[in-house]
Amino acid sequence: MTLELPEAAPLVWAPFGPDRVVEGDNLPLLRALPDGAFRLVYLDPPFNTGREQLRRTTITRHDPIGGTRMGFHGRPYDVVRSSVTRYDDAFTDYWAFLEPRLEEAWRVLAEDGTLYLHLDQREVHYAKVLLDALFGRECFLNEIVWAYDYGARTTRRWPAKHDTILVYVKDPERYLFDATEVDREPYMAPGLVPPEKAALGKLPTDVWWHTIVSPTGREKTGYPTQKPLGVLRRIVAASSAPGDWVLDPFAGSGTTGEAARALGRRFLLVDESPTAIDVMRARLGNGVLIGRGPRDRATPHSAQWPPL
Numbered sequence: 001m002t003l004e005l006p007e008a009a010p011l012v013w014a015p016f017g018p019d020r021v022v023e024g025d026n027l028p029l030l031r032a033l034p035d036g037a038f039r040l041v042y043l044d045p046p047f048n049t050g051r052e053q054l055r056r057t058t059i060t061r062h063d064p065i066g067g068t069r070m071g072f073h074g075r076p077y078d079v080v081r082s083s084v085t086r087y088d089d090a091f092t093d094y095w096a097f098l099e100p101r102l103e104e105a106w107r108v109l110a111e112d113g114t115l116y117l118h119l120d121q122r123e124v125h126y127a128k129v130l131l132d133a134l135f136g137r138e139c140f141l142n143e144i145v146w147a148y149d150y151g152a153r154t155t156r157r158w159p160a161k162h163d164t165i166l167v168y169v170k171d172p173e174r175y176l177f178d179a180t181e182v183d184r185e186p187y188m189a190p191g192l193v194p195p196e197k198a199a200l201g202k203l204p205t206d207v208w209w210h211t212i213v214s215p216t217g218r219e220k221t222g223y224p225t226q227k228p229l230g231v232l233r234r235i236v237a238a239s240s241a242p243g244d245w246v247l248d249p250f251a252g253s254g255t256t257g258e259a260a261r262a263l264g265r266r267f268l269l270v271d272e273s274p275t276a277i278d279v280m281r282a283r284l285g286n287g288v289l290i291g292r293g294p295r296d297r298a299t300p301h302s303a304q305w306p307p308l
C-alpha cells in the first residue's frame with residue numbers, strides 16, 4: 001500500500017520512516033535536506049534547459065563550496081566556469097541549471113559519500129572540467145563509460161553508443177567502495193586464466209557493457225529515459241552499504257529506488273513530472289511515502305521535460 005501525503009503538507013525527509021518519492025522541483029527539496037545525510041547521490045539530469053531563462057540570470061556567487069576551493073592553476077571556480085562556458089550557450093544554460101543542484105548534492109552527501117553524475121557526450125567534457133573545479137580535482141574517482149549497442153547506426157561518423165558517468169567522492173581519504181559487493185563479469189578469454197578464476201569472473205573496469213532497457217522486456221516501465229537496473233545496481237552495491245540512504249533528485253521511472261530496495265538500502269527519489277511519479281507509484285509503491293515537495297519556485301532555473 002502506498003502512503004500518500006495530503007497536498008498541504010510538503011514531504012521532505014527524515015532519517016527514520018519509510019522510503020520516499022517526492023513530486024516537485026528538486027532544488028527547494030535539496031535545500032531542505034540536512035548536511036551529510038546521504039551515502040550516495042545519483043543524478044541523471046535531462047540535457048534541455050530553457051535558454052531564455054538564463055539570459056535573465058546573472059550568477060554572482062563566488063566560491064560556492066567550502067569557501068577555499070580553487071580550480072585549475074589556482075584560479076577560483078568562478079573564473080574556471082566563465083572560461084569553460086563562454087563558447088557554448090547550450091552548455092552555459094545547462095550548467096546554470098545544474099550548478100545549484102550539484103552544490104546542494106555535495107552538501108547533503110555524507111563525508112564518506114559518493115556522487116555519480118550521468119551524462120552523455122554532448123556535455124561530459126565541459127562538466128568534467130567544472131566538477132574538478134567545483135568539488136576539487138582530488139575528489140574525482142572515475143569516469144565510467146556505459147556502452148550499449150542498440151538502435152540505428154549513422155554511416156557518416158562513428159555511431160555514438162555510450163553514456164558517461166562521472167564519479168566524485170566528498171573525501172578522497174575516506175569514501176566507501178566495496179568491490180566485493182559488485183557483480184562480476186565473464187573473462188573475455190576465459191581459457192587464458194585458471195578455471196577457478198574463470199568461474200569467479202572478473203571485477204568490472206570503468207567500461208561497462210550493458211544493454212539498454214529492452215523495449216519488450218519485463219524491466220520496461222514505458223518511461224522514455226529509463227536506465228537499466230543492472231547499471232544502478234552496480235553503483236548502489238559499490239558505493240553504499242545496507243541501511244544507507246540513497247538520493248536520486250532526477251528519479252524518472254525510479255530505477256535507483258528499485259536497485260536500492262533490492263540491496264537493502266533506503267531511498268529518497270524526486271521528480272517534477274507527474275508522469276514519473278505515476279510510474280514510480282506503480283513500480284515502487286508498496287510501503288513508500290509519496291507526496292509533494294516544498295513549493296518554493298523562486299529558483300532561477302528549471303528543466304523542461306519532456307524535451308520540446
Ligand SMILES: C[S@@+](CC[C@H](N)C(=O)[O-])C[C@H]1O[C@@H](n2cnc3c(N)ncnc32)[C@H](O)[C@@H]1O
Nearest residue numbers: 025026044226227250252253255271272273303
Ligand atoms: C533522464 S530522466 C531520469 C531517468 C531515470 N534515471 C530513470 O532511470 O528512469 C531526468 C528526469 O529529471 C526530471 N527533472 C527535470 N528537471 C527536474 C527538476 N528541476 N526537479 C526534479 N526533477 C526534474 C525529469 O522529469 C525526468 O524524469
